[in-house]
Amino acid sequence: MELFSLTIHELQGLLVKKEISAEELTKQVLERIEQVEDKIKAFVTITKEEALKAAREIDQKRINGVSLGPLAGIPMALKDNMCTEGIKTTCSSKILYNFIPPYNASVYEKLLGAGSVLLGKTNMDEFAMGSSTENSGFFATRNPWDLNCVPGGSSGGSAAAVAAGEAIFALGSDTGGSIRQPAAYCGVIGLKPTYGAVSRYGLIAYASSLDQIGPFTKDVTDCALVMNTITGHDPFDSTSANADYPDYTSFLVNDIKGMRVGIPQEYFGEGIDPEVENKIKEAIKKLEELGAIVEECSLPHTQYAMPTYYLIAPAECSSNLARYDGVRYGLRAEDADDVLSMFSRTRNQGFGVEVKRRIMLGTYALSSGYYDAYYLKALKVRNLIKQDFDQAFEKFHCLLTPTTPSVAFEFGSKSDPLAMYKQDVCTIPVNLAGIPALSLPYGLVNNKPVGLQLIGKAFAEGTLLRIGYALEQNSQETRITPILEGVK
Amino acid sequence: MGQYEVVIGLEVHVELKTKTKIFCGCPTEFGGEPNTHVCPICLGLPGVLPVLNKKVLEFATKAGLALNCKIAEFSKFDRKNYFYPDLPKAYQISQYDLPIAEQGYLDINVNGQTKRIGITRLHMEEDAGKLVHQGLTISSSNSSLVDYNRTGVPLIEIVSEPDLRSAEEAKAYLEMLKAIMEYIDVSDVKMEQGSLRCDANVSIRPMGSKEFGTKTEVKNLNSFRSVQRAIEYEIARQIDIVEEGGKIIQETRTWDENKGITLSLRSKEEAHDYRYFPDPDLTPLVISREWVEELKAGLPELPAFKKERLIKEHGLPEYDAGVITSSRALAEFYDKTVSLHPDYKAVSNWIMVELLKLLNAENLEITDSKITPQGLAKMLKMIEKGTISGKIAKQVFEEMFNTGKDPEVIVKEKGLVQISDEGQISTIVDQVIANNPKSVQDFKAGKEKAIGFLVGQVMKETRGQANPGVVNKLLKEKLTKL
Ligand SMILES: [Zn+2]
Numbered sequence: 001m002e003l004f005s006l007t008i009h010e011l012q013g014l015l016v017k018k019e020i021s022a023e024e025l026t027k028q029v030l031e032r033i034e035q036v037e038d039k040i041k042a043f044v045t046i047t048k049e050e051a052l053k054a055a056r057e058i059d060q061k062r063i064n065g066v067s068l069g070p071l072a073g074i075p076m077a078l079k080d081n082m083c084t085e086g087i088k089t090t091c092s093s094k095i096l097y098n099f100i101p102p103y104n105a106s107v108y109e110k111l112l113g114a115g116s117v118l119l120g121k122t123n124m125d126e127f128a129m130g131s132s133t134e135n136s137g138f139f140a141t142r143n144p145w146d147l148n149c150v151p152g153g154s155s156g157g158s159a160a161a162v163a164a165g166e167a168i169f170a171l172g173s174d175t176g177g178s179i180r181q182p183a184a185y186c187g188v189i190g191l192k193p194t195y196g197a198v199s200r201y202g203l204i205a206y207a208s209s210l211d212q213i214g215p216f217t218k219d220v221t222d223c224a225l226v227m228n229t230i231t232g233h234d235p236f237d238s239t240s241a242n243a244d245y246p247d248y249t250s251f252l253v254n255d256i257k258g259m260r261v262g263i264p265q266e267y268f269g270e271g272i273d274p275e276v277e278n279k280i281k282e283a284i285k286k287l288e289e290l291g292a293i294v295e296e297c298s299l300p301h302t303q304y305a306m307p308t309y310y311l312i313a314p315a316e317c318s319s320n321l322a323r324y325d326g327v328r329y330g331l332r333a334e335d336a337d338d339v340l341s342m343f344s345r346t347r348n349q350g351f352g353v354e355v356k357r358r359i360m361l362g363t364y365a366l367s368s369g370y371y372d373a374y375y376l377k378a379l380k381v382r383n384l385i386k387q388d389f390d391q392a393f394e395k396f397h398c399l400l401t402p403t404t405p406s407v408a409f410e411f412g413s414k415s416d417p418l419a420m421y422k423q424d425v426c427t428i429p430v431n432l433a434g435i436p437a438l439s440l441p442y443g444l445v446n447n448k449p450v451g452l453q454l455i456g457k458a459f460a461e462g463t464l465l466r467i468g469y470a471l472e473q474n475s476q477e478t479r480i481t482p483i484l485e486g487v488k
Numbered sequence: 489m490g491q492y493e494v495v496i497g498l499e500v501h502v503e504l505k506t507k508t509k510i511f512c513g514c515p516t517e518f519g520g521e522p523n524t525h526v527c528p529i530c531l532g533l534p535g536v537l538p539v540l541n542k543k544v545l546e547f548a549t550k551a552g553l554a555l556n557c558k559i560a561e562f563s564k565f566d567r568k569n570y571f572y573p574d575l576p577k578a579y580q581i582s583q584y585d586l587p588i589a590e591q592g593y594l595d596i597n598v599n600g601q602t603k604r605i606g607i608t609r610l611h612m613e614e615d616a617g618k619l620v621h622q623g624l625t626i627s628s629s630n631s632s633l634v635d636y637n638r639t640g641v642p643l644i645e646i647v648s649e650p651d652l653r654s655a656e657e658a659k660a661y662l663e664m665l666k667a668i669m670e671y672i673d674v675s676d677v678k679m680e681q682g683s684l685r686c687d688a689n690v691s692i693r694p695m696g697s698k699e700f701g702t703k704t705e706v707k708n709l710n711s712f713r714s715v716q717r718a719i720e721y722e723i724a725r726q727i728d729i730v731e732e733g734g735k736i737i738q739e740t741r742t743w744d745e746n747k748g749i750t751l752s753l754r755s756k757e758e759a760h761d762y763r764y765f766p767d768p769d770l771t772p773l774v775i776s777r778e779w780v781e782e783l784k785a786g787l788p789e790l791p792a793f794k795k796e797r798l799i800k801e802h803g804l805p806e807y808d809a810g811v812i813t814s815s816r817a818l819a820e821f822y823d824k825t826v827s828l829h830p831d832y833k834a835v836s837n838w839i840m841v842e843l844l845k846l847l848n849a850e851n852l853e854i855t856d857s858k859i860t861p862q863g864l865a866k867m868l869k870m871i872e873k874g875t876i877s878g879k880i881a882k883q884v885f886e887e888m889f890n891t892g893k894d895p896e897v898i899v900k901e902k903g904l905v906q907i908s909d910e911g912q913i914s915t916i917v918d919q920v921i922a923n924n925p926k927s928v929q930d931f932k933a934g935k936e937k938a939i940g941f942l943v944g945q946v947m948k949e950t951r952g953q954a955n956p957g958v959v960n961k962l963l964k965e966k967l968t969k970l
Contacts, residue, residue: 081535083533083534083535089534101528101535105535202536203535204534205535207768208769236537237539238537238540238769238770239768239769239770319569319578322569322577322579323532323576323577325571325573325578327634328531329533329534339632340571363763366569366763366764368761368763371763371765375765
């Protein structure tokens, strides 16, 4: 039995019945990592010994009759921008190549409390800036569906790890599509929760008002199970929402009759690969078959989302990343003769091209004399984009769009930053509005997965899971697994 | 000097005495081994987030109310971005365009005249750490260490209107501000420990001119004395430049306490662009009017009101009332003492003369001295009853100041009880008359003053313990009978 290819809920059944132990499961997944990692390169750090130790502890607890949750003993991976005490956390940046946090991210604390087993930290675009994981300061991660293609980004390592069976589930972070786009490219489920639903404490910030942690899983049920563990109010995060968080599995009912689904015009047509669009239209038909009411709608400010994002996110990042100055931790340039040259040399040597580009963009947008024209204007447009969604949700339970304009592309094929930025055109508006969106695989184009995006209003993750679950239960297109070349 | 008007505005930083820092749970306590009052949050480690300490908002609001400010209904925190090794996030969380309080004032008293000084704004922010240079000066150091204990200690910055017209007024403003912060109990306001810091914006303009001259900002003012000295120096420097046909350059200058001069630190061109923007990690503050009213109702009597009351109800001279109310501790000492011994004038005199003399001589705060209101009240009662003379009381007072002992115990131990027994004194008076025929003769010849010498001699013989009234009476009786 290939344990690594199973879901959380399938494995949990086996663990509860004591047909397998957490240690066996963890060993098998670690073996799988050994087998495929030189091809995929999903991990920056693998914590083999700690994982086996944690798994044995869970087994002991189970023997002792301690009541355990559904994530207990399940091996998982974290994107390398979530702080793990005593375990290197690098953001795939040279500037943090040796940073070992003295504390845990709140989300990792929750996973530890639930008994899940950390296998390691996954590769990403440096500081989560990018859409291909090519911007990692260390190495690129490959797409398990086609090793010549990118896994997407910035959470490419987490997406590839789940798709390749190197982790049962993983967490990523999504600032402009960094969970959903790699989930789409790798053919797994990816959810960006409502801003504030998952604590950001211990998530190394890229753009604070947009960043949100969310899960990568193999199916919708697993997504609900992980959401049950990671959501909730955190007193250490002032932007964390003190809301009623439901049991997300309660939405997993195979019935969407009468649910109203909007199809925003602006996400189709120009710039979208026609084959991808066709797949999405198949999904729309499927929803209608299942009794959903599907109608076209409009989000008129969509075209301004990209420029708005590329002012707000860089502005926040220019400030968030200023602390990497070589004074306290991480890289320090050796050859400096005073404090200023230590700052500038450290930052020059430690940051990659894309990070520098965004820091400069953001610094400019916040400069005196430009603030009103750029940053303040962007905040106003952000509000308009949010209003578009608010209006749409007066009529619809959810909106449906492609997650990405195309399927995974080849390494090096998007060397123009703007071409790369356009990969996030369907995902960025959601972050600006602070609302949740689920990316669900829906078939293949050229043997590469297509991603379908369901967008909901704030705290309506349950609705998205319900519709996703119905599609999953009634279509062969959603559960797809790559066949890795040269792996037995 | 007469042809120029001086224009001064002060920017004052006050460290709030909350138990914990503004955005984390670390203690705010002064001192401590370097980097022991720190945690991932105040060290700005990757991934951490700030959570506002509600006490900081409360203290800042109280300060705003005590300074007659309008308290914002909607306020927020902004990031002030600049690189410096003592600033671990490379930005300071501060408030930019929506401070917690605005448009206030405080009244100062200079040369018997009351003057209202406008307060532009009051905002909350976090403090930075401290560099410890490994040489005598920053430029002679090969390296510097950083102590982050102070990082994240809450501050309020209070910016005055350019309403001050002399170094003396600036000092009076600062003293009043200090007193108010003490009264409302939000800060230790100790300049030497850095819990009260002051920068001065100084400019001059021709008398009668409505336009402001070019200002310089003077930093590194570490005592009330240096505030006054630095401003006086800066005024003189600016006048010299203008008199010589030069132009003042807008710049930041630092006060060199030892040399007694200000030195250029950086010009306007080199000034930072702080790229302020709203901190996305902190949610905006919506401040309820009910809460503000509650705080307002809970404010104690402030120094200006207390001073008025002491003048009107206790009949104290304005100067004395001003001095006593200038520090919260002194005012509380006065209040407590008069509650036990309601002779306002006597209590005030003992504080103004003896207590302040001893405090100044030893450079102590009243809270550092051992004297208690109970002790002073008891001693004043002993004078009233005639147990001790006013003269002896000074000795007793000093002893109380140094040891904190009860005045009765001191009097008993030192044998200082006043001798009022006429029989006992009479014998000594006879002796003194016999031993000083010259003075007796002088008195007889009409030199009334000679009696003073004879009284002194009796006091000397009794080591000051004889009741001066009795001595006087007996001497007069016996001399006239001669
Ligand atoms: Zn701290």
